[in-house]
Amino acid sequence: MGGSRFSKGPKSDQVMELLPFCSIFLFTLLASSVSEARNVGVNYGRVANNLPPATKVVALLKSNGIGHVKLYDADPSVLRALAGSGIKVVVSVPNELLASVAARPGFAQQWVQRNVAAYYPSTKIHAIAVGNEVFVFPRNNITNFLVPAMQNVHAALVRLGLDADVKISSPIALTALQNSYPSSAGSFRPELVETVIRPMLEFLRQTGSYLMINAYPFFAYEANSDVISLDYALFRPNSGVVDAGNGLKYYNLFDAQIDAVFAAMSALKYDDIKIVVSETGWPSKGDTKETGAAAENAAAYNGNLIRRILSGNGGTPLRPQADIDVYLFALFNENQKFGPASERNYGLFYPDEGKVYDVEFSLGGGGGGGLRWEEDGGRPSPSNSTSAPPAAEGAGGTVRASSTGETWCVANAVVGKARLQAALDFACGEGGADCRYIQPGAACFEPNTVEAHASYAFNSYYQKQGRAGGSCYFGGGAYIVSQSPSKYPIPTVSTVQISPLLGFGFNRRSGFFPWYGFG
Numbered sequence: 001m002g003g004s005r006f007s008k009g010p011k012s013d014q015v016m017e018l019l020p021f022c023s024i025f026l027f028t029l030l031a032s033s034v035s036e037a038r039n040v041g042v043n044y045g046r047v048a049n050n051l052p053p054a055t056k057v058v059a060l061l062k063s064n065g066i067g068h069v070k071l072y073d074a075d076p077s078v079l080r081a082l083a084g085s086g087i088k089v090v091v092s093v094p095n096e097l098l099a100s101v102a103a104r105p106g107f108a109q110q111w112v113q114r115n116v117a118a119y120y121p122s123t124k125i126h127a128i129a130v131g132n133e134v135f136v137f138p139r140n141n142i143t144n145f146l147v148p149a150m151q152n153v154h155a156a157l158v159r160l161g162l163d164a165d166v167k168i169s170s171p172i173a174l175t176a177l178q179n180s181y182p183s184s185a186g187s188f189r190p191e192l193v194e195t196v197i198r199p200m201l202e203f204l205r206q207t208g209s210y211l212m213i214n215a216y217p218f219f220a221y222e223a224n225s226d227v228i229s230l231d232y233a234l235f236r237p238n239s240g241v242v243d244a245g246n247g248l249k250y251y252n253l254f255d256a257q258i259d260a261v262f263a264a265m266s267a268l269k270y271d272d273i274k275i276v277v278s279e280t281g282w283p284s285k286g287d288t289k290e291t292g293a294a295a296e297n298a299a300a301y302n303g304n305l306i307r308r309i310l311s312g313n314g315g316t317p318l319r320p321q322a323d324i325d326v327y328l329f330a331l332f333n334e335n336q337k338f339g340p341a342s343e344r345n346y347g348l349f350y351p352d353e354g355k356v357y358d359v360e361f362s363l364g365g366g367g368g369g370g371l372r373w374e375e376d377g378g379r380p381s382p383s384n385s386t387s388a389p390p391a392a393e394g395a396g397g398t399v400r401a402s403s404t405g406e407t408w409c410v411a412n413a414v415v416g417k418a419r420l421q422a423a424l425d426f427a428c429g430e431g432g433a434d435c436r437y438i439q440p441g442a443a444c445f446e447p448n449t450v451e452a453h454a455s456y457a458f459n460s461y462y463q464k465q466g467r468a469g470g471s472c473y474f475g476g477g478a479y480i481v482s483q484s485p486s487k488y489p490i491p492t493v494s495t496v497q498i499s500p501l502l503g504f505g506f507n508r509r510s511g512f513f514p515w516y517g518f519g
Helices: 012-024 054-063 076-082 095-103 105-117 143-159 190-207 217-223 253-267 295-310 417-428 450-464
Strands: 040-044 068-071 088-093 124-130 167-169 177-179 210-214 274-280 326-328 408-411 478-481
Touching: 040 295, 054 076, 076 088, 088 095, 088 105, 095 105, 095 143, 105 124, 105 143, 124 143, 143 167, 143 190, 167 190, 167 210, 177 253, 190 210, 210 253, 217 253, 253 274, 295 326, 408 450, 417 450, 450 478
Parallel strands: 040 068, 040 326, 068 088, 088 124, 124 167, 210 274, 274 326
Antiparallel strands: 408 478
C-alpha cells in the first residue's frame, strides 16, 4: 500500500470538501519564493580540424535549446556568430596569457576592450574564465600569476563599466584538493592555500563572483570500478554512501565531489562562495582499459544530471540550497586532442552535427515525456527498466512557468517503488508532510499507488518548505513541474510550519583519485 503509517484519516466534512480538489489537482499555493531551476550549458572546445563554422554551431545550440556556452578563448568569429542569439557566453583568458595580463594592467585593459567590450551587449558575455586548471601541474610557473591577472581583468571591467554584468572566475581541477574522502574532510593542498586559494576566494567574495570547478566522476569510477558502483556514478538508484565525518548520505559521486570542495572552502571560512561546475561529462568511447567509457553511460550521466539541474534540484547534502549551474564537456568530439581515446569522445555531437546520443536540454522533451536518450542509456538494464517521469500536462517539451508562477513537486518513478516508499515514509513522518488525506478511506487515498501517494506527500513537504531549493529531491525520487499536473492528488497548503530540511540525500577530468574521485 502506498499510504504512510504516520497519519490519521480526515473528518467526513473534510473528505467532501477535498473530493473535487483531489480529482483535478488544482489548488491555491502559498505566496512564497519558488525554487529556481538552474542552467545547463556546454563547453565549446575546438581542438579539431573538422568542426562546422561558428554560424552553424550557433544554430545547432539554439535548435537544441542550449542557452549557455563556455569558450576556451575569445575567438572573434565565434563571438560575432553568437551576437543577437540570446545565448549567454563565458569567454576565457588562455593560460599562456596569464603572465602578461598579471604584469601589465594595460595589456589586461586591451584584452577586455577587444574581447569583451567590443561585442557586449549584442553578444551576451556574462563571465570571464581567467586561465584553466592552473594548479594541475605542481611545477608550473603560472600559479602565482593567477590572482593578479584576475584583479587586472576586473579593474579593466570597472573602468569600462562592465563589472556589474560580467563576473570573473578561474576553473580549478579537483587536483587542488589535498583531502576529499570523506567529503566532510575536504581540504585544499597546503602549498596553495596562502599563495593562491585564499586570495582567490577573497577576490571572488569581494566581487560577488563564484568558484568554477571542473569535476569528473568518470575518472574516479574508471580507476576504482571495483569499489565504486556504476549506478552511484551515473545518478541511478543505489543504496547510497554515508559520510562518516558528518553522517550525511550520498546517492551519487557528483555530489560527493562538489561537497568536498564546499568543505574545503568552509575550512577557510568561505562558506558564502557559490560554485559553478565549469566542466563535467562522461566519454562515449575510450581505450580498452578505460572502464565505463561507453555511449550508454555517457547518455545516462549527462541525461540524469540535466534532468536534476533543470528540475531545480541542484543542491547537495552539505549545501541543499546551493543550486548549481553546470557546463557539460563537451559540445563536439574533438579529433585533435591528445591522450587516451576518451579525450576525443566527450562530445554530445559529431562534427557533422549528428547526436552521439540523444539527450534533451529541456524537461518533457518529445511525446514520451521527460528526458530521453537512445540505446537505453538511462536504464540500468533491460530487466530493470523504468520510464522517465511524464512531462507535465501541456508542457510542450520544455519547462515553462505557469501563468501564476506556481510549481509542484511530484514523484519520479524511475527510482523504483522501494525508494519511493522510503521517501514517502520520511515525508509523512520526520518530514512533517500532511498525509491525512492519503490514508485508507480518506479523500485522496485513490489511486492507491506508491507513485500517487508519494506525489501528494512530496508536494506537501515541498510547499511547507516554501518551495525552497533542494526540498523536492528525496534521493532522486521527485522532481519539480511548473504546469499543474492532473494525475496525482496534491494538498492545499494554507498554513506552514517549517520542518527540518530534507536529509534524505540530495543531490570529473581531474586526476587520479580513489573512491569519491580524488584522494
